[in-house]
Amino acid sequence: MQHAPETFVHLHNHTEYSLLDGASRIPAMVARAAELGMPALGLTDHGVMYGAIHFYKACREAGIKPIIGCEVYVAPRSRLLREGRVDRDPNHLTLLAADHEGYVNLMRLCTVGQMEGMYYKPRIDKEILAERSKGLIALSGCLQGEAASRIVDGDVDGARESVASYRDIFGKDRFLLEVQRHGIDKQVEVNTVLARFSKEFGLRVCATNDLHYVHRHDSEAHDVLLCLQTGARFNDPNRWRFSTQENYLKTPAEMIEAFADMPEALASTLEVADQCDLKLELGVSLLPPFDVPDGLKPDQYLKKLVAKGMEWRFGQPSPAVRERADQELSVISQTGYASYFLIVWDFYNFARQNGIMVGPGRGSAAGSLVSYCLGITNLDPLSEKYGTDRVAQIITFTTMASKAAIRDVGRVLEVPLRDTDRLAKLVPVWQGRSKTLEDTVKEIPEFREAYESSEEAKRLIDVAKALEGVSRNVSTHAAGVVIAPEPLVHYTPLQFGPGREAVITQYDMKAVGDIGLLKIDFLGLQNLDIIATCLRLIKERTGAVIDIEKIPYDDAKTYRLISDGDTHGVFQLEGAGMRRMIMDMRPSRFEDIIVTIALFRPGPMQDIPAYVARKHGRERIEYPHEWLEPILESTYGVFTYQEQVMEAARVLAGFKLSEADILRSAMGKKDRVKMAQQRQKFVKGAVAKGIADQAAEHLFDRIAAFASYGFNKSHSAAYAVISYQTAYLKANYPLEYMTALLVNMEGNAERVATAIVDCRLRGID
Numbered sequence: 193m194q195h196a197p198e199t200f201v202h203l204h205n206h207t208e209y210s211l212l213d214g215a216s217r218i219p220a221m222v223a224r225a226a227e228l229g230m231p232a233l234g235l236t237d238h239g240v241m242y243g244a245i246h247f248y249k250a251c252r253e254a255g256i257k258p259i260i261g262c263e264v265y266v267a268p269r270s271r272l273l274r275e276g277r278v279d280r281d282p283n284h285l286t287l288l289a290a291d292h293e294g295y296v297n298l299m300r301l302c303t304v305g306q307m308e309g310m311y312y313k314p315r316i317d318k319e320i321l322a323e324r325s326k327g328l329i330a331l332s333g334c335l336q337g338e339a340a341s342r343i344v345d346g347d348v349d350g351a352r353e354s355v356a357s358y359r360d361i362f363g364k365d366r367f368l369l370e371v372q373r374h375g376i377d378k379q380v381e382v383n384t385v386l387a388r389f390s391k392e393f394g395l396r397v398c399a400t401n402d403l404h405y406v407h408r409h410d411s412e413a414h415d416v417l418l419c420l421q422t423g424a425r426f427n428d429p430n431r432w433r434f435s436t437q438e439n440y441l442k443t444p445a446e447m448i449e450a451f452a453d454m455p456e457a458l459a460s461t462l463e464v465a466d467q468c469d470l471k472l473e474l475g476v477s478l479l480p481p482f483d484v485p486d487g488l489k490p491d492q493y494l495k496k497l498v499a500k501g502m503e504w505r506f507g508q509p510s511p512a513v514r515e516r517a518d519q520e521l522s523v524i525s526q527t528g529y530a531s532y533f534l535i536v537w538d539f540y541n542f543a544r545q546n547g548i549m550v551g552p553g554r555g556s557a558a559g560s561l562v563s564y565c566l567g568i569t570n571l572d573p574l575s576e577k578y579g580t581d582r583v584a585q586i587i588t589f590t591t592m593a594s595k596a597a598i599r600d601v602g603r604v605l606e607v608p609l610r611d612t613d614r615l616a617k618l619v620p621v622w623q624g625r626s627k628t629l630e631d632t633v634k635e636i637p638e639f640r641e642a643y644e645s646s647e648e649a650k651r652l653i654d655v656a657k658a659l660e661g662v663s664r665n666v667s668t669h670a671a672g673v674v675i676a677p678e679p680l681v682h683y684t685p686l687q688f689g690p691g692r693e694a695v696i697t698q699y700d701m702k703a704v705g706d707i708g709l710l711k712i713d714f715l716g717l718q719n720l721d722i723i724a725t726c727l728r729l730i731k732e733r734t735g736a737v738i739d740i741e742k743i744p745y746d747d748a749k750t751y752r753l754i755s756d757g758d759t760h761g762v763f764q765l766e767g768a769g770m771r772r773m774i775m776d777m778r779p780s781r782f783e784d785i786i787v788t789i790a791l792f793r794p795g796p797m798q799d800i801p802a803y804v805a806r807k808h809g810r811e812r813i814e815y816p817h818e819w820l821e822p823i824l825e826s827t828y829g830v831f832t833y834q835e836q837v838m839e840a841a842r843v844l845a846g847f848k849l850s851e852a853d854i855l856r857s858a859m860g861k862k863d864r865v866k867m868a869q870q871r872q873k874f875v876k877g878a879v880a881k882g883i884a885d886q887a888a889e890h891l892f893d894r895i896a897a898f899a900s901y902g903f904n905k906s907h908s909a910a911y912a913v914i915s916y917q918t919a920y921l922k923a924n925y926p927l928e929y930m931t932a933l934l935v936n937m938e939g940n941a942e943r944v945a946t947a948i949v950d951c952r953l954r955g956i957d
Contacts, residue, residue, distance in 0.1 A: 197458050197459050197462055199229060199230060199231065199444045200399075200444040200458055201230055201234070202233055202234060202401060202403055202442075202461075203259065203286070203398065203465075204286050204334070204402050204403065205234050205236055205403040206237055206263070206403060207221060207237055207243050208243075209240060209243040210237040211664065211665060213418070213421060214404050214405075215405040215413055216403060216406050216441075217406070217662070218235075220406050221233070221441060222247070222250040222254050224441050225256060226256050228441075228443055228444060229444075231256060231257060232259055232468070233251060233256055233257070233258065233259065234288060235258070235260055235261060236261040236286055236287070236288070237262060237263065238262075238265075238313075239262065239263070239264060239265055239306070239314040240262065240302060240687070241262055241298065242663075242698050242699070242700070244260045244703070245472075245474070245699055245702075245706050246702070247260065248260060248470075248474075249474070249706065257468065258470070259288050259468045260288070261286065261298070262287050262301070263284055263286050263287075264285050264301060264316055265283070265305065265309075265315045265316070266284070266315065266317060266318065267309060267311075267316065268281070268282065268283065268338075270317050270319070271308055271309030271315045271317040271319075271320065272309070279311055280311060280312050282313055282315045283336060284333040284337050285330060285331075285332070285333050285338070286330065286332075286333055286337075286370060286400070287301070287328050287329070287330055288328065288329040288330075288464065289470050290329050290366070290467050290470070291327045291468075291469060292327070293327035294326065294329075294470070295327070296682060297326060297327055298328060299683075299684065299685040300681055301316050301321070301324050303685045303686045303687065303698075304316055306687030306698075307686065307688060307695075322361050325366075328362065328366065329362070329366045329467060329468065330362050330366060330367050331368050331370035332354075332355070332367070332368070332370045333370055334370070334372060334400075335372075338351075338354040339351040339354040339355050339369070339386065340382045343385045344378050344381070348385060351385065352392075359393055359395065364394055364395060368395060368396045368397065368464065369386040369395055369396070369397045370386075370397075370398055370400055371398065371451075372399070372401065373399075373438075373450045373451065374401075374402070374435065374439065375435070375438060396460045396463070397454060397457040398457055398460040398464060399447060399450075399451045399454065401438070401440075401441070401447065402439050403439060403440060403441050405439065406440060407440055408438075410658060411437040411439075413658035413659055414434070416605070416659065417659060417662070418433060418434070419604040420600055425604060425606055426604050426605050427606060472707070473708075474706045474707060475706065475708065477708050478677055478708040478710065479532055479677065480531070480582065480676060481531065482531040482538070490530035490534055491530045493530075493534065494530045494534055494562075497537060498517055498521060498562055498566065501565025501566055502514070502517060502565050504565070505564060517561050517565070520560060520561055521562065524562065533566060535675070535710070536563075536712065540566065560906075582676045582678065583673065583676075584680055584686060584696055585673055585674075585689060585694050585695070585697075586669040586672035586673065586696060586700065586711065587669065587696045587700055588666075588667050588672075588700060588701070589664070589665070589666060589667065591661050591662060591663050592659055592660055592661060592662050593625075593626050593660070594632065594656070594660050595616045595619050597656040598615050598629070598652065598656050600659075601655045602615070602652055605652055605655070607649075607652050611648070611649070612652070615639065615652070615653070618639040619639070628660065629656055666689070666690065666696075667689075668694060672701050672711055673711070674697055674709045674710065674711050675709070675710045676709055680709075684698060684699040684709070685697075685699075686698060718936055719918055721936050722918065722929075722933055722936045723932075725931075725932035725935055725936060726921050726928050726931075727921075729928040733927075733928060740917055743917065745782045749923040750924070751780055753919055754779050754785070755775065755777075755778040756775070757771040757772070757775040759771055760946055760947065761922065761930070761947060761950065762915060763915045763917075763918045764911050764912075765785075765915050765919065769792070770788070770792050773791070773792060777804050782916060785915055786908045786912040787803075787827065787908075789911050790832045790903045790908040791803060793902060796830065796831060796832055796902055798897075799830040799898075802828075802830060806829065806830075807828055813828050815829045816891055816894050817844065817883070820840055823836050823843065824836060831894070831898040832905075833902065833903065833904055833905040833908065834856055834903065835904055835905055837852070837855070837856055837859070837895050837902065838855070838856055840891075841855050841874065844877075844878050844888075845873070845874045845881065845888075847874075847877065854870070855874070859895070859896050867896070874888065874891075875889055878892075926956065930947060930950065930954070934947050934951075
């Protein structure tokens with residue numbers, strides 16, 4: 193008999209991306225495999241590849257080989273047939289990408305399943321599998337695999353036919369018979385027959401554990417997750433559940449013990465891992481080509497458009513303007529982003545030609561002179577221009593936040609509603625988000641007391657902690673669109689979004705960025721419709737044609753309206769808290785509006801009273817450190833913009849600007865691991881420059897408290913433009929503006945009522 197290997201590779205594994213079925217988090221799963229010395233690890237979520245890029249990166253960082261796969265659903269007949277139960281119960285098949293061709297084929301199969309074969313589940317069939325089998329290794333599946341289910345049904349001949357068909361599709365070297373042992377009686381019979389088929393067909397057997405959670409003690413949380421999927425109560429004796437508590441990431445020793453009589457099934461896992469050698473090139477730039485006229489190169493055409501744009505914006509541009517433009521164009525050329533700017537200009541041009549109102553953009557790009565000369569849009573003319581197969585919206589996932597996890601788990605465990613509600617309400621909200629349950633136990637005495645004194649509360653909170661942050665369902669990103677140089681399915685699997693109206697990527701915004709695809713945010717703003725309607729009404733009523741981009745930014749009536757808090761219907765300035773702030777601040781210049789929008793965020797909001805008092809001379813200006821005075825002088829010693837954080841890191845701790853941007857990103861994403869690394873680096877750099885250790889820690893905390901939610905100045909300025917434009921129209925053309933407001937608020941009863949009251953106060957009937 194063959195000797196058992198010393199280690200083992202888990203090839204059949206489900207994560208939270210097997211929505212409401214898998215409870216494993218990728219970081220925890222990968223960390224556990226690395227801890228156990230496993231050389232590789234597989235990912236096989238149900239019918240999707242949502243986590244593939246995150247998994248690949250996590251494995252590479254942990255020093256183990258990532259094996260990207262998918263547990264696909266195979267239609268018993270054709271993926272195109274949808275006729276009752278016979279087509280509603282597909283068989284499972286475990287697919288693993290051995291190389292890049294297999295990875296691309298896997299993405300195509302997942303896309304076909306979602307977009308052609310969806311019938312309760314995303315199904316493929318053997319026809320498309322035969323077309324896309326190259327580079328793929330297949331395992332015959334769990335008890336719901338075709339061969340296994342036929343064996344369970346007593347149809348051994350049918351199981352034999354199934355094995356033969358998959359052998360013919362994949363060949364002997366790439367099709368293995370999957371055996372599992374979870375203490376389920378049916379598996380004993382299935383494994384016996386599959387072992388016989390192994391000899392009959394000359395095929396390898398391969399042991400898997402169908403992982404759905406990382407540790408054995410996670411089984412209860414997983415069971416609750418299944419209840420959330422089915423709407424059942426935990427104590428319902430008739431509900432669907434896993435038969436045992438064995439579907440966790442077992443140690444090599446546990447797997448060797450379970451398959452002591454089948455060492456060849458263990459050895460096969462290492463052989464399959466050796467067969468798989470997928471290497472993904474991440475961090476590259478995959479810009480779609482831009483069709484440049486007149487035989488010019490993208491850099492040359494961009495320079496031509498910017499020169500034309502400078503004349504449009506400035507008339508006779510000053511030497512300083514030309515120097516800035518040349519500097520930006522040089523950087524754009526060196527980084528290879530000329531086509532990107534041309535694509536964005538193309539969107540803007542499309543919008544102008546079609547009479548569609550465009551805003552001043554968002555984010556740091558709004559601070560670019562090249563962007564200013566070209567313009568920025570938020571409309572999608574993409575499908576015709578770039579091809580429907582190269583453009584898609586981006587997926588996002590709704591996750592279980594702490595309060596929701598408490599309520600969901602309480603419902604499943606049938607904890608009295610009043611008790612569940614009390615615990616959920618004790619979870620504090622900080623900077624716009626509910627705190628984690630772990631932090632709540634530490635920081636809220638009443639919550640901690642319930643956890644420590646009540647078995648029922650402890651169980652509820654422990655299960656909720658295990659499920660907190662787990663992906664619950666799929667959604668479509670509010671603004672994200674991705675454009676590819678080739679059909680998108682070469683780079684990401686696709687599916688329909690909710691409602692089956694739009695095509696979306698299966699990779700989220702972060703993963704799409706990691707593989708290098710061009711992402712653009714198209715954010716529709718109702719305020720642009722209000723402005724466009726108002727301008728049309730002004731022209732119809734008075735004959736005046738107003739160019740909203742050329743209105744004066746020193747209009748006294750506008751600043752009086754803002755300072756008086758008369759900002760119902762004014763973009764970004766109409767909330768009660770914002771109105772109180774601007775009445776205290778009394779903005780008198782455009783810069784004040786930029787500051788107002790930047791400050792009214794969870795990060796810097798706590799410094800608003802100090803800012804206002806210092807602006808009006810009621811409080812002495814103080815700086816967190818004397819070296820920060822040049823950076824914070826214009827904002828009265830208060831961190832207001834992300835750029836100030838980056839500059840502070842440079843001055844205080846010797847960061848390069850590229851390093852400071854990494855710090856800003858880590859803070860913004862609240863990545864605890866990266867934040868700890870950045871803290872250590874910041875403190876070390878600050879101490880090296882002569883700052884005391886404790887003072888350096890305090891400075892880092894001050895910066896982090898702001899940076900997690902702060903805006904960059906360009907983003908605030910872009911928003912401030914629309915704020916000023918709407919305030920200007922309301923101050924100078926109140927009848928037309930309020931009419932436009934009411935027209936565009938149809939269906940929002942609360943806002944319409946507020947606008948009607950505002951009209952009456954102005955004497956508008």
